[in-house]
Amino acid sequence: MKFAATLASSRADIPLTILSKMTGTLRIDELGPKGDGIHKAQRERIYVDRALPGDNVRADLHRGEDGILRGDLIEVVQASPHRVKAPCVNYEVCGGCTLQHAEDGFYRNWKVEIVRDALRKRSLSPRVWREPVFLPGGNRRRATFAAFKKNNHVTLGHFRRRSDRLTDISVCLIADPAIMALRAKLVTLLAPVLQDGVSAGIFIQTVGGQFEIVITGPIGKTGKPDPQVRDAITQLAEAAEVDRIGWRASDRDHVEVIVQRHPLRAKFGVLDVALPPLSFLQPTKAGEDALVAAVMELMPRSGKFADLFSGCGTFSGPMLERGAVDAYENVGPAIRALEKSKGAKPLRAFSRDLFKDPLRRNEANRYDVIVFDPPRAGAQEQVKALASSKTPRLIAVSCNPATFARDARILVDGRYRLDSVKVIDQFTWSHHVELVALFTKPPGKAR
Numbered sequence: 001m002k003f004a005a006t007l008a009s010s011r012a013d014i015p016l017t018i019l020s021k022m023t024g025t026l027r028i029d030e031l032g033p034k035g036d037g038i039h040k041a042q043r044e045r046i047y048v049d050r051a052l053p054g055d056n057v058r059a060d061l062h063r064g065e066d067g068i069l070r071g072d073l074i075e076v077v078q079a080s081p082h083r084v085k086a087p088c089v090n091y092e093v094c095g096g097c098t099l100q101h102a103e104d105g106f107y108r109n110w111k112v113e114i115v116r117d118a119l120r121k122r123s124l125s126p127r128v129w130r131e132p133v134f135l136p137g138g139n140r141r142r143a144t145f146a147a148f149k150k151n152n153h154v155t156l157g158h159f160r161r162r163s164d165r166l167t168d169i170s171v172c173l174i175a176d177p178a179i180m181a182l183r184a185k186l187v188t189l190l191a192p193v194l195q196d197g198v199s200a201g202i203f204i205q206t207v208g209g210q211f212e213i214v215i216t217g218p219i220g221k222t223g224k225p226d227p228q229v230r231d232a233i234t235q236l237a238e239a240a241e242v243d244r245i246g247w248r249a250s251d252r253d254h255v256e257v258i259v260q261r262h263p264l265r266a267k268f269g270v271l272d273v274a275l276p277p278l279s280f281l282q283p284t285k286a287g288e289d290a291l292v293a294a295v296m297e298l299m300p301r302s303g304k305f306a307d308l309f310s311g312c313g314t315f316s317g318p319m320l321e322r323g324a325v326d327a328y329e330n331v332g333p334a335i336r337a338l339e340k341s342k343g344a345k346p347l348r349a350f351s352r353d354l355f356k357d358p359l360r361r362n363e364a365n366r367y368d369v370i371v372f373d374p375p376r377a378g379a380q381e382q383v384k385a386l387a388s389s390k391t392p393r394l395i396a397v398s399c400n401p402a403t404f405a406r407d408a409r410i411l412v413d414g415r416y417r418l419d420s421v422k423v424i425d426q427f428t429w430s431h432h433v434e435l436v437a438l439f440t441k442p443p444g445k446a447r
């Protein structure tokens with residue numbers, strides 16, 4: 001502790017050699033973009049899980065394999081004024097929510113600041129910051145639990161952050177209560193399906209009152225769905241009223257549908273889509289509605305539109321109410337679902353890898369508006385092509401402020417103007433944040 005006091009006052013660098021089991025008292029200076037409290041030592045930073053600026057904390061210090069110096073929180077010695085009691089009973093043992101211990105105003109400000117900061121780092125600022133939207137927790141419509149069977153008892157929960165300790169999670173303040181009710185039934189119903197001593201992933205998604213489960217990992221006696229385990233899965237689907245259950249050996253494999261009682265359907269604007277297994281959906285219906293509303297506010301009343309990284313049509317459906325839509329996406333089943341969807345056309349759906357084969361400038365020039373909603377990696381190759389286009393209006397939807405800011409810089413360098421940014425928080429209490437941004441280019445500004 002003597003050393004710890006020195007550390008806090010002098011901010012000395014910590015010798016690598018004595019790091020293995022060292023406890024330190026640290027003053028937390030700021031909150032990092034992933035929700036860790038940061039102590040700024042002289043030459044490096046120490047990241048403390050679940051600490052807030054203004055906290056004085058006692059922490060076990062260790063250097064991770066990634067070279068980053070981390071502190072595992074032991075005790076809050078003096079609490080930050082932003083600290084509140086975390087509302088969830090599982091806060092201490094679950095790895096799900098990183099920011100439950102932060103007061104609401106501080107939390108909201110930090111979320112907007114993540115986006116502002118990412119843009120500042122690229123010397124960017126929109127002309128208008130549209131009013132941010134903060135959605136309450138309690139309606140997350142998909143969840144992945146880790147399952148582990150030992151002596152015929154199934155534990156179904158989450159791993160603590162950066163830990164291999166699995167805890168049964170029967171209460172969750174962010175998941176849709178219907179998912180938690182299904183989870184409770186699965187604790188017994190999964191016993192004849194899972195292998196003893198081997199963990200599996202249990203993905204649950206609910207849409208419009210329907211349920212899908214995808215099991216990832218070895219099942220039954222052989223590790224694969226033999227007749228006995230298929231039977232157990234069919235019985236599970238009936239007993240728990242699950243519409244579809246699929247299985248895959250690992251994350252890299254395709255999902256084999258073991259039982260489908262009813263196809264899962266989703267409505268996006270004028271489209272009614274039969275969802276393939278593991279379809280991407282926005283994590284909450286309220287979040288989907290907020291993102292769609294934010295995009296549609298920026299759309300003209302009519303025109304010819306493209307929806308890049310379309311998934312199963314979250315934006316294409318509402319956009320079809322205003323004009324013709326071409327949807328582009330690299331997941332084949334999603335594109336086929338869009339092709340077969342019921343609803344007003346003209347909708348054209350194209351299977352295309354937009355990282356390797358982005359929409360080219362001449363193709364982009366055909367559209368009045370292009371909406372793009374890439375995965376967390378962003379859309380670097382695609383925006384390089386868009387930057388030189390004449391498309392008057394680009395609407396970006398992003399779940400990663402850092403890659404968004406990188407891509408925005410490319411567009412602004414290509415003479416697009418960053419008109420507005422709207423922050424939408426549907427990942428309550430996590431460090432994840434989404435945004436909708438408008439880029440415009442007046443006629444004659446194409447390079």
Ligand SMILES: C[S@@+](CC[C@H](N)C(=O)[O-])C[C@H]1O[C@@H](n2cnc3c(N)ncnc32)[C@H](O)[C@@H]1O
Nearest residue numbers: 309310311314329330331353354355373374375
């Ligand atoms: C954030 S999701 C958005 C999906 C959809 N816009 C929605 O809101 O439901 C990103 C989408 O990009 C797709 N995607 C990922 N990599 C891609 C690539 N290289 N080319 C085309 N689409 C890709 C994913 O399959 C996923 O559907």
